[in-house]
Amino acid sequence: MYTVRSYVRPESLNEAITELRSGKHNRVVGGGVFLKMQHRAIGKLISLDGLGLDQITETEDSVHIGGAVSLREIETNPIILEHFPALSYAVSQIVGVQMRNLAQIGASVFSRYGFSDIIPCLVATGAKVKLAHAGEFSVEAFLTMDRDWDILYEIIIPKGVTLSYDNLRQTNGDFSSLNLAIGKSSDQVRIVYGARPMGAFLAEQASAAAGQGKTLEQVTQLVKQEVPFGTNLRASAKYRRHLAGVLLEHLWEAE
Amino acid sequence: MITLTINGKVHQTEVELNEVLLDTLRRLGYKSVKRGCETANCGLCTVLVEDKPVLSCSLLSLRADGKSIVTLEGVRDEAKILGEFLAQEGGEQCGYCTPGLMMNTIAMKRELVDPTDEEIAHYLMGNLCRCSGYVSQLRAIRKYLEV
Incomplete structure (x- = not known):
């Protein structure tokens, strides 16, 4: 559990950023779900609840x-x-x-x-x-x-982007073992893998190939060449690389 | 000092800066609110804040200042009906998850109109039970939704 020296609820964004930058141990609280699991000494804990950012x-x-x-x-x-x-x-x-x-x-x-x-x-x-x-x-x-x-x-x-998304989880409510989002607009396709387990990665070569009308097999091959996958408790890099093709096929066929 | 309206009753209380609503509610005597995983996974500590189900283990008490909160003590009549269906259907064994399940089920009944089994399961995804296997709970909840 973290400790807190003081709690502030600013009335404006300017006030909030000034409070945040007034000390290196200051932190903003969002939902607070992950913050509560951290062990750290927080100076000012800054709530954004009063700023009307919930629209x-x-x-x-x-x-x-x-x-x-x-x-x-x-x-x-x-x-x-x-x-x-x-x-x-x-x-x-x-x-x-x-x-x-x-x-x-x-x-x-x-x-x-x-x-x-x-x-x-x-x-x-x-x-x-x-x-x-x-x-x-x-x-x-x-x-x-x-x-x-x-x-x-x-x-x-x-607006003007058609978004599709798929993922694989070991159980409902767990983190994704791998997820995939594809955005299509009039002039481009963007293929993005997340939970690799590293952060989101835009597959630029595969996206360009998909935009040029290449086949699923050709795009899948590029994905497997350019997207780095890693291993953690949920899946191995080898499994994720295989899964990347499966998720891509799902979204490809869904169109 | 913060002000909480809990089950319609106004409380003014001092809280620690890092205190979560779960601890405040239990200190004020609302013992239906149970401590479970404390990692936002099990749903045991569910209460309604401004009519929305939230995890009281994860909400800073300071951020609940001025809000309306409902615990299981505040929905006794609905809980009694649901509890009887759970008992009839064998929907609980150890009973530990029941307070959180009841709170989220009551919230679901207020929010969803005629939900399918799939929608029920999805809404209650954040309530873990390690005894029932969920099938008997679903039967009980189906009956409760028809009341």
Whole structure:
């Protein structure tokens, strides 16, 4: 369990980022589900509950998700269901309703968990994140940048992308042994594997080949060549490499 | 000092900065809320916060300040009906998971209209039971939903 010196509930994003950056041991609390399992000494614990970041809205060309939107809201929200039903499905596979009512997308994405089911979907759509200090970045750029002492307060997903998603879990509610998200727009295909068990990986060669109309066998071959897979308790690298082709075939045939 | 409205009764209480709602509720006498895995997996500690089922082991008490909370003590009538169906169908053996299962089932009944067996199983995915195998629980829950 962690310890906390003080708890603050800022009234504005500016106030929140100022509080966060005022000490190196300060932390933002999102859903708090994983934070509570950590053993660390926190200076200020900063809640974003008062910032109104729990809204999903849309414009003509994009969907905007506030950083404090719960995973359950993403699962059931009419805007998400209309434009990205596969994202709703991906989120619905995570643990249980009670946990999804607590966990928030901003914290989930900011933490860049390797097992994430959400991040591959966002990369596949070409989504962007807005950070209070550093600014706006594509999700794949965000995955490799220095992002400490910042606040992810909004996710922007462009419309016009058809998203599909599949995964394999050993049991319901477990982390994915491997997941796959594919985003298709008028000009490109983006094939993204997650839970490899490392973080989301955009298969650029395979995506380009799929966009050029290559066959499933050709695209699968490229996936197996370019996507690094690893071994952990849930699956071996060899099994994941095989599974990558199976998931791709599922989504390919579903179209 | 935080203010919690628990089963309609207003409580004002001091909490530690890292205290979770599970501990606060039990300290205030709501002993139906059980401690299980404490890793957000088993669903045993489920309570309703603003009518939504959440894991009280994972919610900071400070973040529940000003919120309405319902525990099993606050839904006795519904729990009695569900409990009788669970007993009739052999839906529990050790009974340890039952408080959390009941809370989430009651939340599901309020939220879903005429759910299928698959939808029931999916909604209750976050409630683990190591005795029943879930089939007898599903029979009991089906009967409860028809009441």
